[in-house]
Amino acid sequence: MSYVLEIKNITKKFGDFTAVDSVSFTVDDGGFFSILGGSGCGKTTLLRMIAGFEEETEGELYIRGESMKGIPPEKRPVNIVFQNLALFPMMNVEKNVAFGLQRQKLPRQEVKHRVTEMLERVGLVGFEKKKVTDLSGGQRQRVAIARSLVLRPSILLLDEPLGALDRKLREHMKIELKVLQKEIGTTFIYITHDQSEALVMSDSVAVMNEGHFEQIDTPKNLYKNPKTSFVAGFVGESNEFSVTDYRDGILVTGSGCRLNKPGLDFQPRKLFMRPEAFILNPSPDLENVELIDMKVKAILFDGSNTKISANILDGNDDVLISLPQNAQFEDLREGEELKVGIHRDDLKCYRD
Ligand SMILES: Nc1ncnc2c1ncn2[C@@H]1O[C@H](COP(=O)(O)OP(=O)(O)OP(=O)(O)O)[C@@H](O)[C@H]1O
16 A cells, blocks of 8 residues: 655644654555544644645655655645635635636636536536535535645645534535545545544544644544543543552552453553443343442433443442433433443553
8 A cells, every 4th residue: 555645753843832743654545534633732733734834843744755845835736625615705616616727727628627527526516607605514615625626636635624514514524525535535634623523534543632643543443442541531432530559450440449350461540431331231141241230320311322320339430321222221210220241341441
């Protein structure tokens, strides 16, 4: 597999402050790669260095094997779609998409051909003469993507492009963007603080924290096997506990709950358990499953996301447990005691 982008130890300092701290990674050609992180972690700065708007303090950046040192933004084979889309409101759809090609002074026929082809690909045939201000948010999004892709970049950089849309449209656009990227085959590098966007759309996700990457992985691995406590806490929901003792394969949480977790070769300080990892009323013959007695404190009804808040009787920790909305637990009531299981592999332990 060839890399369309290769970044080696890239660092960006603003005065004494290090916004991006020696980050290295590669992106496969034709992949959907997301950079996921909270506000201020350095995502935009990293994207701006790839685009050439910001010069790296240290490190190297290659696109299709070619060093980008000293290459200005307009000469790089990348394009950006910004959150505000930056479309030309006075122009119709066709003119917006044609703009970059006209600036390259391509022959008229070729411009027309490429614009038509691109509008077909993004599903905007019939909208050519519409003003962009008359389009829906999702359609405008597609115009912005078409306008960038028509220039045939090696990489399309997307800077939180769904951030300004309402929730329903965002959910819809997540699927559209994923499908569109696979159809078109251009590499997408997508930055977002929204984990669901990153997980749903990407082939690979880098979780960024304070200027560095914590983990680069497939969405499933990131979720199932977080390598650091930051990733365990940031990606998906989790119950987090401090661990005060680990001896003879037994973890002891801050409030005194004891759980068997043999085989750790380090002294854990933190324990994470996903709400959906718990098995309600498990059959007693399940192997490698810790059984915990709990008391239901509250049922937090939220459709498919419904949870119970429960208290672990031995140790007094509170946990959130997913409650499937099938007929099985219809009768569960607050105050009721129940047995809950969790597989030992789902007890995620970290050094710090
Ligand atoms: N030109 C600049 N001068 C000084 N500091 C900057 C500059 N640009 C960014 N920073 C700082 O670098 C850090 C990372 O900023 P960046 O915009 O990359 O974060 P981000 O992860 O994109 O956050 P957000 O999601 O809020 O946009 C922030 O602390 C920011 O204040």
